[in-house]
Amino acid sequence: MKTWAAWWRGRGPWLRRGLPGLVLLLAGAALADRLFPLPPAPQYSPLVTAADGSALHAFLNPTQKWRMKTELAEITPALQRAIIYKEDRYFRYHFGVNPVAIVQAAGRNLFGRGRTTGASTITMQVARLLEPKERTFGNKMLEMLRAVQLEAHYSKAEILQLYLNLVPYGSNIEGVKSAALLYFQQPPDYLSLAQTVALAVIPNQPRVLVLGRNNAQILAKRNHWLRQMQAAHLFPNQDIEDALAEPLDARRHGAPALAPHLARRLVSQFPGQAIIRSTLRRGPQAKAEDLTLNYVRRLRELGITQAAVLVVNNHTRAVEAYVGSANFRDAATQGQVDGVRAVRSPGSTLKPLLYGLAFDRGLATPKLKLPDVPTNFNGFRPENFDKNCQGEVTVERALVYSLNIPAVRVLAEMGVPALTDKLRQAGFRTVARAAPRLGLSTILGGCGATLEELTGLYVALANGGRYGALRLASPPRPPSPAERGETTGSRTESSFSPLSAGEGGRGGEVSLLSPAAAFLVNETLAQRTRPDLPLGYENGLHLPRIAWKTGTSYGRRDAWSLGYNRDYTIGVWVGNFDGQGSPALTGADVATPLLFDLFNALAYNSPNTWATPPASLDFRLVCAESGLVPGEHCPNQILDYYLPGVSSARRCAHQQEVLVSADGALSYCRACVPARGYRRQLFPNPLPEVLAFRAAQGLPAPRLPPHNPACRLVRGPDDGAAPPLAITSPLPNAEYLLNRGEKQQLLLSCAAGPEVRRVFWYVNDRFVQAAGATERVFFQPLPGPVKVSCADDHGRNVDVQLLVAEQ
Known part of the structure; x- marks a missing residue:
């Protein structure tokens, strides 16, 4: 050796x-x-796919061609074998140029024996497709050099991928994937053997062999090559026989066009990316589009022309259906506007978050009674949707019935920044920008929000108060050198397996509400006895088991309905993109039916019991009259949820014990009570505004007997014996503009405790009139600063300043 x-x-x-x-x-x-770098990578047609990789929406590339990128995973073994057998049988073994084939071709061309051929390998064809040139001997030599250069930089798999992405199929169709989708409506990896071979034989004569026009010629060529492949034992005999028997039923179809609004959004977000994998699911997307289109058609006679829908998986926060408008192609109704991202007035849809925050701050529990009476909040006088008031309502009723006055009262007590800060954390961009200027009207829709933002908020409610950004697309995988057109100088071998693409995680979460507060909101919104239940759903046969909330903007321009169960959250907006209102446009009447249809179609089998109370929640007995911890005079008690250590422990005082004379004509304080001849009696003790409302409505409103006139004890306004006195009209620090030609008058009214019988009105310290506590008094003011004062029969006094001007 x-x-x-x-x-x-x-x-x-x-x-x-x-x-x-x-x-x-x-x-x-x-x-x-x-000195002579490889030509740039081809420009592909942007293709937006569903989460499973199926095509949703395709666009022409910058050169107006359908050139959809074929991924390595879509190049099936059958496609590989068919293309390589037909085009370049030694593809896997040569270095870009096949010397034997060149010699054979030269002999045939010189001596005229057999078919004239250029002996082009697949790699040489890629070089020609990347840099189209006139077919001359010199250009053929350049193709050979380019082929060797390609082989030095890219693997065989990447070269074959480039070839399959560039081969012509007539007209403006290039690449196997474009042909498969446009002629067979299937991706390459779903084609039969017969369809695969049919696509393999066309590129040699793309102008002559046109699917849908020359199917008979293509069928003959396909069968010819199938028999040759059978003789070469390329495929099992039975597969070949089945392929030979398969008819060629192909014609030109339109490009995939689902989810047009999201597709354009993602293409803009990921410029230059050939394949963008969205989180949408093809089935729910198609169903949501069909339901929305058909539903809006029925609303046209009501002057309602558009709708938008968003369907989100609560577990992954992935958007599974995205409908920006009822009909993208309807220019008359501005169908290309994306209603998912359009900023609109949210109406009452923010109230669940408000009450959840009130639960977390100990300001409310579900059974707590709130005043629902006409109220002036420093110049802001909200009204309920139906223009009526109920006196006092529980928090859960205020939410289910979407009452405006109690909601504004809770926001006034909590503070507007507490709400806007949470909305900013939940991704409400318009609210975040306008937060310093927002006031109490925010909770009634006096701000801007999008369907995407609102749906994300309700996903947080379904997830126990935890907010995370919605997911629209999976992060793109890094492109290979061939896809980037890079010249790395190193050759890497890769198989024909799919390139992995990482899925995005849940991302950072923000706690908007505690699980306990979110559960209380969910329990309330899941109630089925409610006024916003659409007509026809009373029997519950088609009523999905969900929690939902409706909203209607001022002027009936926007109708909202957002619902959720354990698995899905669905947001619906209905209206007109031009802002035109409609008398029929309310969340309950026109948005909720579509919401229910979507839930019944997409999540019909979701479990019924999807919300369970967290351990941080407990029960306690409360007074049925006030919802507060029972006091000394609370015989009627009910169970209520509360947050131990958080919820207020204030005791109920809805009744007060008063010492009265034996005939009930006088009341006594502790200082003037006689030694005998008196008795104890319980009197209602509502807030002054509630008492005034009851009196104005003609409802029973028992008042305390007048205080003992012989009592010499001077009682101040803060002795705690009675509720305070307040002027409800005119408004403090307000400016009134009166018509000089008319004798216009201003209203004087007040809210007083039950013990008050008479009040005394003064204007600029001059006596005007004595009146009953609930009586309405009018006076004609003079221009300029005006001071209005009111005194009651218990010695309390209050005044307000205002400005009167004439025009």
């Missing part, structure tokens, strides 16, 4: 002489590679 040293002694001189030449050759090749 020769040793290494002996081998080197025998061949060393020859190697030493050849090594410099080899080095020079490699250096020259590297220099040529740098």
Whole structure:
């Protein structure tokens, strides 16, 4: 056996002489590679796919061609074998140029024997497709050099992928994937063997063999090649026989066009990316589009022309259906506007968050009674949707019935920044920008929000108060060198397996509400006995088991309905993109029926019991009259949820014990009560505004007997014996503009405790009139600053300042 040293002694001189030449050759090749870089990567047609990879929406590339990128995973073994057998049987073994084929082709061309051919390999064809040139001998040599250069940089798999992405199929269709989708409506990896071979035979004559027009010729060529492949044992005999028997039923179809609004949004977000994988699911997307289109058609006679829908998976926060408008192609109704991202007035849809925050701050529990009476909040006088008031309502009723006055009262107590800060954390961009200027009207829709923002908020409610950004697309995978058109200088082999694309995680979460508060909101919104239940759903047969909330903007311009269960949250907006209102446009009447249809179609089998109370929640007995912890005079008690250590422990005082004379004509305080001849009696103790409302409505409102006139004890307004006195009209610090030609008057009214019988009105410290506590008094003011004062029969006094001007 020769040793290494002996081998080197025998061949060393020859190697030493050849090594410099080899080095020079490699250096020259590297220099040529740098001086003549590979052409740029082809420009693909942007393609938006569903989460499973199926095509949703395709666009023409910048050169107005359908050139959809075929991924490595879509190049099936059958497609590989068919293309390589037909085009370049030695593809896997040569270095870009096949010398044997060149010699054979030269012989045929010189001596005229057989078919004239150029002996182009697949790699050479890729070079020609990347840089189209006139077919001359010189250009053929350039193709060979480019082919060798391609082989030096890319793997065989990447070269075959480039070829399949560039081969022509007539008209403006290029690439196997474009042909498969436009002619067979299937991606390449879903084609049958017969369809695969049919696509393999067309590129040699793309102008002659046009699917849908020359199917008979293509069928003959397909069967010819199938028989050759059968003779070469390329596929099992049975597969070949089945393929031969399969008819060729192909014609030109339109490009995939689902989810047009999201597709354009993602293409804009990921410019230059050939394939964008969205989170949508093809089935729910198609169903949501059909339901929305058909539903809006029925609303046209009501002057309602558009709707938008968003369907979100609560577990992953992935958007599974995205409908920006009822009909993207309807220019008359501005169908290209994306209603998912349009900023609109949210109406009452923010109230669940408000009450959830009130639960977390200990300001409310579900059974707590709130005043629902006409109220002036520093110049802001909200009204309920139906213009009526109920006196006092529980928090859960205020939410289910979407009452405006109690909601404004809770926001006034909590503070507007507490709400806007949470909305900012929940991604409400318009609210975040306008937060310093927002006031109490925010909770009634006096701000801007999008369907995407509102749906994300309700996803948080379904997830126990935890908010996370919605997911629209999976993060793109890094492109291969061939896809980038890079010249890495190193050749890498890769198989025809799919390239992995990482899925986005849940991302950072923000706690908007505690799980306990979110559960209380969910329990309330899941109630089925409610006024916003659409007509026809009373029997519950088609009523999905969900929690939902409706909303209607001022002027009936926007109708909202947002619902959720354990698995899905669905947001619906209905209206007109031009802002035109409609008398029929309310969340309950026109948005909720579509919401229910969507839930019944997409999540019909969702579990019924999807919300369970967290351990941080408990029960306690409360007074049925006030919802507060029972006091000394609370015989009627009910159970209510509360947050231990958080919820207020204020005791109920809805009744007060008063010492009255035996005939009930006088009341006594502790200082003037006689030694005998008196008794104890319970009197209602509502807030002054509630008492005034009851009196104005003609409802029973028992008042305390007048206080003992012989009592010499001076009682101040803050002795705690009675509720305070308040002027409800005119408004403090307000400016009134009166018509000089008319004798216009201003209303004087107040809210007083039950013990007050008479009040005394003064204007600029001049007596005007004595009146009953609930009586309405009018006076004609003079222009300029005006001071209005009111005193009651218990010695309390209050005044307000205002400005009167004439025009």
